[in-house]
Amino acid sequence: MERRLSVATHWGSFVAVVESGRLLRIEPRGDDPAPSPIGPGMVRAAEDGARVLRPAVRKGWLDGLPRVGERARGSDGFVEVSWEDALTLVSDELRRVRARHGDGAVFGGSYGWASAGALHHAQGQLQRFLALGGGYTDSRNTYSTAALEVVLPHVIGGHPWSYQSRMPLWDEIAEHGELVVAFGGLALKNSQINPGGLARHRTGELQRRCREAGVRFVNVSPIRRDTADFLDAEWLPIVPNTDTAAMLGIAHTMLVNGWHDEDFLRRCCTGFDRFAGYLLGEADGVPKDAAWAARITGLDRDTITGLARRLTERRSLVMVNYAVQRADHGEQPIWMSVVLAAMAGSMGRPGGGWGAGYATMDATGVAPGRPPVASFPGVPNPVPDFIPVARIADALLHPGRTIDYDGRRLTLPELRLVYWCGGNPFHHHQDLHRLARAWQTPDTVVVHEAWWNTTAKFADIVLPVATGLERDDFTAGFCDPHLTAMPKVREPAGESRTDHRIFADLAARLGYGREFTESRSESEWVRHLYERTRAALGDEAALPDFDEFWRRSTAELPALTGPFPGSFAALRADPERFPLATPSGRIEVFSAEVDSFGYDDCAGHPTWYEPAEWLGGDLAGRYPLHLVSNQPASRLHSQYDNGGRSLDSKVRGREPVTLNPSDAAARGIEDGAVVRLHNDRGSCLAGAVLSDEVRPGVVQLSTGAWWDPVRPGRGGSLDRHGNPNSLTADRPCSRLSQGPSALSALVEVELHDEPLPDVLAFVPPPIEH
Structure with missing residues (x-):
């Protein structure tokens, strides 16, 4: 018999239809006036060939070989290992790096949306784990709004x-x-x-x-x-x-x-x-x-x-x-x-x-x-050091260098172990060729991933994690006055485990397992967080008890009415x-x-500064098109690029790029053609879409296509799939915020008339079983 279960995601709430443990389809909820089409496309990705099914270790790292040539991160193959061996490798490496280089040599600024959920928030799980173990270097602000967050x-x-x-x-x-x-x-x-x-x-x-x-x-x-x-x-x-x-x-x-x-x-x-x-x-x-x-x-x-x-x-x-x-x-x-x-x-x-x-x-x-909702509790980080979020490549390439940030001078730390969980830096960051070079510098990169995306391929140790469809939780959205149940829809693929279980096992090996879990199981944590929320809101909220909430799948929070400060x-x-x-x-x-602060790029009042790259500058003579790398309509950042909605939006298997017809005609480009975008930083292929809804002199290529370079780690290597961060500059927007400046990039576009390389973005690396 078919069962219908609640599904809660960053792009809305849905109903999963399951039969004999198999996910058949995902349907919109009847009370959502504008359901996102991303949800139904999740089915296609649930069991695709890109799933990480078992712990895997990069061959070069396992053999102690240098990170160059075919043994470099991003180019190397992997060896599958048991969970016992994988956990031993990670815990031993954490001990070694902390003992030899200090707690600040561990980077836990892992950034990304991960999946929805009060308990299974990947970044929160990671940072609690690392803080209890001695601390870590954190990141500050977001790629989305760094300049806004600092100046406002x-x-x-x-x-x-x-x-x-x-x-x-x-x-x-x-x-x-x-x-x-x-x-x-x-x-x-x-x-x-x-x-x-x-x-x-x-x-x-x-x-x-x-x-x-x-x-x-x-x-x-x-x-x-x-x-x-x-x-x-x-x-x-x-x-x-x-x-x-x-x-x-x-x-x-x-x-x-x-x-x-x-x-x-x-x-x-x-x-x-x-x-x-x-x-x-x-x-x-x-x-x-x-x-x-x-x-x-x-x-x-x-x-x-x-x-x-x-x-x-x-x-x-x-x-x-x-x-x-x-x-x-x-x-x-x-x-x-x-x-x-x-x-x-x-x-x-x-x-x-x-x-x-x-x-x-x-x-x-x-x-x-909305009123506060309990989440997996954090603990203070003993390490005070941090980097602005978009300066990760600078920190890896130039440890010890000082930079300005909001009136302070920061010294970039020496990062020896990068622990990434719940995000995709090879989507968020600019100038991915530069990031790929920087990514070779730490001793070890540990990644939790559900799919063999670019970040997993650039890791040393990859631990397979359950998706939001494969674990129990509940959600509470930003400003959204609802709680929504997230019952497990299907069993985790392969040997996947939740982030929480992985960190609980690692914490136990490192001597602080009880402090990390507080002696609660995952199901007990979910219940505990809900009941904490219910108790804090009191009788006025009239939330049902947990069992009734789980049966109903949703509960409404009281509205906030202010007055609000400021x-x-x-x-x-x-x-x-x-x-x-x-x-x-x-x-x-x-x-x-x-x-x-005396910054030459951010005065004491609003000021016009000429961008480094724009259509009014000298560089436009060589690269006469401005690249707008905005957010995609078919996925959330790079999440579910392998989902049905995103795959169906591709043009000949590549990310669509929109050009004004006048710019296309001047270059002999027709609708549906594969084109090559390029500048001094790199190049990528994309599928042309012609529209007069884009200003002449502008091309629009959304972010989030999984980066697929022909020769990873080689500067300027062609990306087969259409990731605009092959072309954007890793340049801070100013000394005040050190935020990203992705939308200041000029390119040229030409018809690609050579044989088309296969897109390998969704193909796992070579794996020895």
């Missing part, structure tokens, strides 16, 4: 993510808003996901409600489809990486015409006079007017002037999406968007003001937050009584603290 506390105060509860919700925008200007767009495809899980997708219907209420939308992006068709948005096809210049031109127009909100700027902001001098060109002789902005951005001067008037005449919301800050000087569009909103007159008014990351996930703008409405009403957590208590248009 200087500008509006508070925790880096506190802005989520300080922005208007979609319902409020529908009721009170009139104009939304979205820098970087509002791509609905991104709202498929929510970190930690999601019961129902609501962003699409809430956006539609805004449009039906008469709210007008402006999409400032090189890609038209960065807003949904039903929004009927005005498209301003801006030159990539020039959003700050566009905002400066709008701000200058407001200033010289007296349209700006002088009262709010005087009472609720600090440093505007100094910034106004920059706008007017008092120091450099260059007024940042609409004509100046038009020359940089490719937008019409009258369009910029008209947008300035509309923003000040209507209840307006200035939105900025995360993509615009993953670029050279990525702090600037974030900072400048806050200043522009403060000038426009709607800051702190219902349905207006400023916001970031709308539609980036189905959480922002949907709900202000409210712009409260600031507008009474800045003395409700100051922000900034040095001045106000919005810092000019930050004396940032200015004191």
